[in-house]
Amino acid sequence: MRILLIDDERPTLDMMQLFLEAYGYEILTAENGEEGVAMYQRERPEVVITDIKMPGMDGIEVLTRIKALDPVTEVVVVTGHGDMDLAIQALNLNAADFINKPVQKDALEAALRRAQERISRHLGAENRVSMEDRGPVTVLEIQGNITSRSETVLQDAYNSLIASEKQRVVLKLQETATINGAGIALLTQLLMEGARKGMKAGITGISDNFRRVFEVVGVTRFATLYEGEEEAVEALSRL
Numbered sequence: 001m002r003i004l005l006i007d008d009e010r011p012t013l014d015m016m017q018l019f020l021e022a023y024g025y026e027i028l029t030a031e032n033g034e035e036g037v038a039m040y041q042r043e044r045p046e047v048v049i050t051d052i053k054m055p056g057m058d059g060i061e062v063l064t065r066i067k068a069l070d071p072v073t074e075v076v077v078v079t080g081h082g083d084m085d086l087a088i089q090a091l092n093l094n095a096a097d098f099i100n101k102p103v104q105k106d107a108l109e110a111a112l113r114r115a116q117e118r119i120s121r122h123l124g125a126e127n128r129v130s131m132e133d134r135g136p137v138t139v140l141e142i143q144g145n146i147t148s149r150s151e152t153v154l155q156d157a158y159n160s161l162i163a164s165e166k167q168r169v170v171l172k173l174q175e176t177a178t179i180n181g182a183g184i185a186l187l188t189q190l191l192m193e194g195a196r197k198g199m200k201a202g203i204t205g206i207s208d209n210f211r212r213v214f215e216v217v218g219v220t221r222f223a224t225l226y227e228g229e230e231e232a233v234e235a236l237s238r239l
Helices: 010-022 033-043 059-069 084-092 105-121 148-163 181-196 208-217 229-237
Strands: 002-006 026-030 047-051 074-080 097-101 128-134 137-143 168-173 200-204
Touching (some): 059 074, 059 084, 074 084, 137 229, 148 181, 168 229, 181 200
Parallel strands (some): 002 026, 074 097
Antiparallel strands (some): 128 137
């Protein structure tokens, strides 16, 4: 898999390039946004990792330009630690993921593993939803990225839950899935509708980064985040 790294800090570029080449990735580098977009147009790598804050063309504009050229390219943005506003802005522009500076090896590796799995499975095209009754709890497993295109299938699934008077639900997301800004808004709306009807909800399968986003934007007002399905089912069964 080819990866384009864009960062105006040479030591950061060198560190990430050294690490990723050791894992067998083919790495391209650019030291500013303009150079990065030009290289993307020539080389068309499958994944782009770009710093958000750069002089000249910043990472938000890089993300916008690349998504305009090819919406399915995986773009991971690198934000300052705790800079959630920029992270959420990037997700609203369909960034696949974000990691914090200083870049930690484990976070970088996890983000690329998720990107690689998404590419290999072509999950961006559509969602599939399955339901499983676990005693008093229904597990709603959602496959695929959650975007504005998910509205019909998720609304239908939630309508079925409400019609069947199910009062406890676990939304089980795939760990490799991404959720953009429209997807977060959709998920919040569904959870809010369920809460108004007395439904208790939990969510599993999201990364630590998206946990923080969910807390900031208010998803956690309507659903509790759990580490795994068993923990969520057990907790909701006691309610």
